[in-house]
Amino acid sequence: DQQVKQNSPSLSVQEGRISILNCDYTNSMFDYFLWYKKYPAEGPTFLISISSIKDKNEDGRFTVFLNKSAKHLSLHIVPSQPGDSAVYFCAASSNYGGSQGNLIFGKGTKLSVKP
Amino acid sequence: KAGVTQTPRYLIKTRGQQVTLSCSPISGHRSVSWYQQTPGQGLQFLFEYFSETQRNKGNFPGRFSGRQFSNSRSEMNVSTLELGDSALYLCASSPGPPTDTQYFGPGTRLTVL
Numbered sequence: 001d002q003q004v005k006q007n008s009p010s011l012s013v014q015e016g017r018i019s020i021l022n023c024d025y026t027n028s029m030f031d032y033f034l035w036y037k038k039y040p041a042e043g044p045t046f047l048i049s050i051s052s053i054k055d056k057n058e059d060g061r062f063t064v065f066l067n068k069s070a071k072h073l074s075l076h077i078v079p080s081q082p083g084d085s086a087v088y089f090c091a092a093s094s095n096y097g098g099s100q101g102n103l104i105f106g107k108g109t110k111l112s113v114k115p
Numbered sequence: 116k117a118g119v120t121q122t123p124r125y126l127i128k129t130r131g132q133q134v135t136l137s138c139s140p141i142s143g144h145r146s147v148s149w150y151q152q153t154p155g156q157g158l159q160f161l162f163e164y165f166s167e168t169q170r171n172k173g174n175f176p177g178r179f180s181g182r183q184f185s186n187s188r189s190e191m192n193v194s195t196l197e198l199g200d201s202a203l204y205l206c207a208s209s210p211g212p213p214t215d216t217q218y219f220g221p222g223t224r225l226t227v228l
Contacts, residue, residue, distance in 0.1 A: 034216065043119070043205050043219030044158075089158065102171045103148070103207075103217060105158035 003027045004092050006106035015115050019077040023090030023106055026071065030092040034103070035064060035075045038087045047088075048075070080113045087111070117142065119208050119220035127226045133194040136223045140187050140208030146170075147189040148217060149181060152203040161204075164189055165211060193225075201227045 005024045013019045021035075031052040036044035050057040050064045050073070057064050063076045077084055090106040120139045128134050140147050148171075149161040160173040164183035181191040187208075193200055203224050207217035 036219070041221075041224075043207075043221045046216055046218055049216055091158075102160045102163060102173065103150075103158075104160070105150075107157045 001026075002106075003030075004090055004104050004106040006088075006090055006109050008109050009107070010110040010112070012112045012114065013080045015082055015113055016079045019075075019080045019084065019111055019113065021075040021077075021088050021090075021109050021111065023073050023075075024071060025073075025092050027092070027094070027104075028071070029094040030104075032093050033064070033066060033073050034091045034093075035062075036089045036091060037084075038089060038108070044089055077111075080111075082113050082115050085111055085113050119206055119218055121204075121206050121220040121223050123223060124221065125224045125226075127228060128196050129228050130196055130198060132196050133192065134196060134225060135190055135192045136204055136206075136225075138189045138191075138206030138208075138220060140189070140206075141218060143210060144208035144218075145187055145211040146209045146217075147183055147187065148207045148209075149189070149191050150205045150207065151175075152205060152222070153201075158205070161191065196227045198227050201225060 034049040035047045038044045048059050048062045048064050050066050066073045087108045087110045089108045091103040122137045146165045148163040150158050152158045163171040167183045178194045183189045203222045205222045207219045209217045
């Protein structure tokens with residue numbers, strides 16, 4: 001049973017436009033959410049995170065939105081650049097500030113940004 | 116600061132053998148977690164160590180084990196290798212509470228023949 005779901009395996013966006021990546025979760029105990037970007041043969045690179053006490057967090061071109069009632073979060077990338085092309089993973093954990101060694105990952109969404 | 120380093124980067128073993136993978140966390144980070152990535156199952160949590168103690172464990176058989184040393188470096192061991200153990204093994208470190216964002220190493224690609 002997948003606790004973190006990324007229902008779109010792939011997404012194609014034109015350079016300069018907005019990329020919106022979505023993630024749904026089922027466990028209401030999750031209180032910390034992260035997005036990672038991954039290139040082939042490399043480890044995931046941390047992008048941005050959000051705790052459940054917030055509904056939005058912004059870092060440069062990346063913004064994460066959290067809708068706790070819908071158990072949904074999304075990552076917005078504006079404007080999208082060809083270098084953003086990678087697989088994006090959504091991850092979640094419970095016990096923010098405590099034991100967070102156990103991240104639950106979605107299966108990933110492959111983003112392609114076309115010049 | 117140097118990032119998380121993992122050695123070796125690539126490894127080929129045969130069924131029944133055992134393997135030890137090594138991870139050096141970012142300087143100052145006290146927590147180390149291990150994950151297995153396969154095409155079918157995605158990224159799955161193996162275990163986490165904090166201050167030399169296993170703090171969390173995922174749903175993997177006892178053939179998978181780990182440890183952490185006083186300098187926070189960690190090793191994971193897989194005994195009696197099976198074909199299905201072929202995967203990318205990722206190590207991640209974090210500073211520890213309250214900041215627990217995990218930073219990943221490049222991984223060790225294990226192939227079991």
